[in-house]
Amino acid sequence: MNFAEPSWLLAFPAALLVALLAGAVGRRGRERRLARLIASPALRSELARPPDAGAERAALWWFAGGCLCLAIALARPYLASEKTEVKRLGIDVFIALDLSRSMDAEDIRPRRLEAAKAAITNFVGRIAGDRVSLIAFSGEARVVAPLTFDGAALGHVLKFLETHSVGKGGTSLTAAIELAADKARQKGLETCALILVTDGEDLEGDPILTARQLRERQGLRLFTVGVGTPSGAKVPIREPKGRVRGFMKDRSGAEVISRLDETYLTKLAEAGGGRSVRLGPDGAGLASLLDTDLREIARTSRATAIAERVEIFEWPLAMSLALFACAAIVPRHAAIRQ
Numbered sequence: 518m519n520f521a522e523p524s525w526l527l528a529f530p531a532a533l534l535v536a537l538l539a540g541a542v543g544r545r546g547r548e549r550r551l552a553r554l555i556a557s558p559a560l561r562s563e564l565a566r567p568p569d570a571g572a573e574r575a576a577l578w579w580f581a582g583g584c585l586c587l588a589i590a591l592a593r594p595y596l597a598s599e600k601t602e603v604k605r606l607g608i609d610v611f612i613a614l615d616l617s618r619s620m621d622a623e624d625i626r627p628r629r630l631e632a633a634k635a636a637i638t639n640f641v642g643r644i645a646g647d648r649v650s651l652i653a654f655s656g657e658a659r660v661v662a663p664l665t666f667d668g669a670a671l672g673h674v675l676k677f678l679e680t681h682s683v684g685k686g687g688t689s690l691t692a693a694i695e696l697a698a699d700k701a702r703q704k705g706l707e708t709c710a711l712i713l714v715t716d717g718e719d720l721e722g723d724p725i726l727t728a729r730q731l732r733e734r735q736g737l738r739l740f741t742v743g744v745g746t747p748s749g750a751k752v753p754i755r756e757p758k759g760r761v762r763g764f765m766k767d768r769s770g771a772e773v774i775s776r777l778d779e780t781y782l783t784k785l786a787e788a789g790g791g792r793s794v795r796l797g798p799d800g801a802g803l804a805s806l807l808d809t810d811l812r813e814i815a816r817t818s819r820a821t822a823i824a825e826r827v828e829i830f831e832w833p834l835a836m837s838l839a840l841f842a843c844a845a846i847v848p849r850h851a852a853i854r855q
Contacts, residue, residue, distance in 0.1 A: 518595075518596065518829075519594070519595055519596075520593060520594055520595070521592070521593035521594075521595055521828070522591070522592050522593050523592050524592075525588055525591035525592040525593075526588050526589070526592050528588050528591065529584055529585050529587075529588035532584045532587075532588070533580075533581055533584050536580060536584070537577075575847050576844045576847040577844075579840050579841070579843040579844035579847065580840070580844040582836075582837075582840045583836075583838075583841040583844060584837070585837075586833040586834070586836040586837035586840060587833070587834070587837040589830075589833040590830045590831075590833040590834035590837060591830075593828055593830050594828070594830060594833065595827055595828045595829060595830075596827045607647070607708060607815045608647055608708050608709065608710060608811055608814065608815045609647065609648045609649075609650070609664055609701070609704075609708070609709040609710075610644065610647065610650070610709065610710050610711075610712065610811070611649075611650045611651075611652055611697040611700070611701070611709065611711045611712070612637055612640075612641075612650070612651050612652065612711075612712045612714060613652040613653075613654055613658065613693035613694075613696075613697060613711060613712070613713045613714065613715075614633060614634070614637065614651065614652070614653055614654070614675075614678065614714050614715075615633075615654060615655070615688065615713075615714060615715035615716060615744070616630070616653050616654065616655045616678060616679070616680050616681075616682055616683050617655040617656075617680065617686070617687065617688040617716075617718065618655075618680050618686065618752055618765060619688070619716050619718055619745075619752050619775035620633070620680055620716060620744065621752055621753055621755065622716070622745060622749065622750040622751065622752050622775045623750055623753070624745050624746040624748065624749060624750035624777075625744065625745060625746065625796070629716060629744045629745050630678075630679070630680060632744065632796060632800070633714050633742075633744050633796065634675050634676070634678065635799075636714075636742075636796055636799070636800025636802075636803045636804075637651075637675060637714065637800075637803070638675060639799070639800050639803075639804065640800065640803050640804060640807060641668040641671055641672060642668055642672075643804065643807060644668075644807060644811075645666075645668060646666070647666075648664040648666055649662075649664065649665065649668070649671060650662060650663055650664040650697075650700065651671055651674060651675065652693055652696055652697060653678055653682055653683050654683060654688075654689060654690075654692055654693040654696075655680070655683045655685060655686060655687060655688060655689070656683070656685030656686050656687030656689055656692075657683060657684070657685040657689065657692050658683075658689070658692040658693040658695075658696040659683060659696075660696065660700065661674055661678065661682075662674045662675075663700075664700075664704065687721060688715075688718050688719055688721070689719070689721040689722055690713060690715065690719045690722070690724035691719075691721060691722030691723065691724045691727050692721070692722070693711075693713060694711065694713070694724055694727050694728055694731065694739065694789075695727060695731075697709075697711040697737070698711075698735055698737050701735060701737060702735060707736075708736075708814065708815065709737060709738075710737070710738045710739070710740060710791070710810075710811060710814065711737060711738070711739045711740070711789070712739075712740045712741075712742060712803070712806065713739065713740070713741045713742065713782075713785070714742045714744060714796070714803070715741065715742070715743070715744060715782070716743065716744050716745040716775060716776075716777050716778070717741075717743055717745075717777055717778030717779065718775065718778060719781070725784055725785050725788045726788075728785055728788040728789035729788040729789070731789070732788070732789050732790045737789070738789060738790045738791050738810075738814055739785070739786060739788070739789025739790065739791045740786055740789070740791035740793070740794075740806050740810060741782040741783075741786045741792075741793040741794075742793075742794055742795070742796050742802055742806070743777050743778075743779050743782050743794070743795045743796060743802075744777065744796045745776065745777035746777055747776055747779065748776065749774045749775050749776030749777065750774065750775060751764040751765070751772050751773065751775075752764060752765040752773050752775050753765075777795070779793065779795065791810065792806070792810055794806060
């Protein structure tokens with residue numbers, strides 16, 4: 518058995534020591550409080566039920582076992598499955614997802630952001646064997662998943678992204694492009710591509726100039742995936758529980774209509790040496806980039822053996838809960854004296 522995060526195993530002795538100290542302090546505190554209430558030692562001995570030594574030891578062993586199993590669960594034990602051959606394109610892909618407020622528009626059901634996330638999840642599942650990184654951006658850009666072969670982990674991160682996940686408001690395609698280029702430069706990547714998944718509204722910088730310069734300087738190929746429709750839709754304002762309480766308005770008080778700007782996205786993709794597609798039903802547009810463009814620019818196409826791991830943390834976690842429950846229900850006091 519292997520562990521994904523073995524450092525958690527060191528938490529077992531620390532947790533057990535803290536628990537023992539807390540128990541000792543608690544017992545002394547109870548004894549002091551009882552002494553203040555009942556001055557006579559003989560009367561205290563007569564009325565108070567003394568702890569059962571055997572039960573105390575049993576509870577301690579149950580608790581220690583629970584701590585050990587919990588530490589094992591947190592260390593994420595896993596079993597390595599058999600290696601499988603997968604086709605690797607030999608390309609590293611950065612996917613930049615627009616998290617601006619306009620991605621809440623519902624001209625694509627259930628809304629733009631949900632449709633984009635579903636398409637990216639499917640895309641990552643199909644590109645197994647190549648590394649993918651996820652960048653989230655609105656007014657600024659952040660790497661929320663570094664380059665990884667682990668599509669399941671990236672999909673888990675993707676599920677929790679919302680239009681409020683990046684603190685700064687607005688939309689800056691330039692920030693996303695520059696961040697991807699910076700990470701590619703740091704890693705010394707020779708063949709990589711950036712896919713911008715966005716509705717095309719840009720409020721800051723000059724992304725077309727940036728894309729052209731980075732293509733010439735680093736060879737970064739840029740593709741755009743348009744999310745939304747040219748006719749557009751209103752941008753809802755949602756409460757924390759998801760209920761719509763109104764729609765975004767401009768400075769004049771008119772409701773904002775967010776539209777997909779395909780012309781702009783096409784110019785941006787051409788400047789970056791790539792192609793622009795609309796997201797399409799079930800993310801067909803994003804999938805088409807993998808089937809055509811990415812395969813053409815890939816450095817190699819070879820079979821790679823990858824061993825996927827099967828995590829089994831649920832078993833020690835369930836065992837720890839059972840042991841903690843046993844420690845809690847063990848009767849620790851002798852019967853009241855008659």
